Amino acid sequence: MQRVSPAIARRSGNGPKSIVDCGSFATLAKRAGVLEALDRALRQTLPSPLREQVRFADLRNSRLVFLASSPAWATRLRLMQTQILAAAHAIGTSASSVTVKVVPQPPLVIEPERSKPLSPAAAAHLQATAASLSDPELRDLFLGLASLAESADSKAKNRD
Numbered sequence: 001m002q003r004v005s006p007a008i009a010r011r012s013g014n015g016p017k018s019i020v021d022c023g024s025f026a027t028l029a030k031r032a033g034v035l036e037a038l039d040r041a042l043r044q045t046l047p048s049p050l051r052e053q054v055r056f057a058d059l060r061n062s063r064l065v066f067l068a069s070s071p072a073w074a075t076r077l078r079l080m081q082t083q084i085l086a087a088a089h090a091i092g093t094s095a096s097s098v099t100v101k102v103v104p105q106p107p108l109v110i111e112p113e114r115s116k117p118l119s120p121a122a123a124a125h126l127q128a129t130a131a132s133l134s135d136p137e138l139r140d141l142f143l144g145l146a147s148l149a150e151s152a153d154s155k156a157k158n159r160d
Contacts (some may be wrong), residue, residue, distance in 0.1 A: 010099065014143065017134060028080055034055065035057075035059070038056055038059065038088075038091075038093065039056035041091050042056050042064070042087055042088060043055075043056060045083060045084065045087040046084075050073060050076050050077060050080075053068060053069045053070070053073040054066050054067065054068045054069070054074075054077050054100075055067045055125070056075055057101070057108075059093065059095060062094060062096045062097070063095065063096070063097045063099050064065065064084065064093075064095045064097070064098045064099070065086075065087060065099045065100075065101065066098065066099070066100045066101070067100075067101055067102075067103045068100050068101070068102050068103070069102075069103070069104060069105050070102065071102050072106065074101075075099040076104050077098070078098065078099050078100055080094060081097075081098040084098050085097075085098065114137070117149065118145075118148070118149030119149070120149075122149055123146045123147075123149035124146075126142050126143070126146035126149065127142070127143065127146045129142050130142035130143045139146050
């Protein structure tokens with residue numbers, strides 16, 4: 001079997017680079033700082049709702065690359081290409097075009113709020129209130145709540 005040299009095995013084109021090709025950490029940090037400064041400067045020129053929905057990603061081959069959260073925001077950004085390029089030239093960036101890629105935001109995972117079990121004292125107050133009520137339907141509701149408090153308390157004891 002013929003061995004392929006590492007230089008040939010590496011991809012030549014788009015896609016992730018080998019860690020060897022990326023340079024030192026200081027070089028990467030400097031590049032990240034430059035891109036962050038460009039992001040802030042270019043997005044400041046955008047109207048408020050659009051500014052929150054797009055992010056500057058890279059300056060590659062005289063092309064400003066933006067990421068948009070949806071196709072609608074990408075279209076709005078593309079319509080502002082002339083203003084974006086003018087702003088880029090004003091801050092000394094040599095860019096000739098704008099590319100927008102749609103990268104949907106990951107859905108926010110909202111954890112349900114854990115309900116805290118009612119204390120035995122709360123259950124006792126609910127039972128006392130139920131005993132003082134003349135309406136049987138309302139009394140049953142209070143007693144039902146009191147029984148939930150007691151079962152929630154017993155569940156907590158079983159977990160410990």
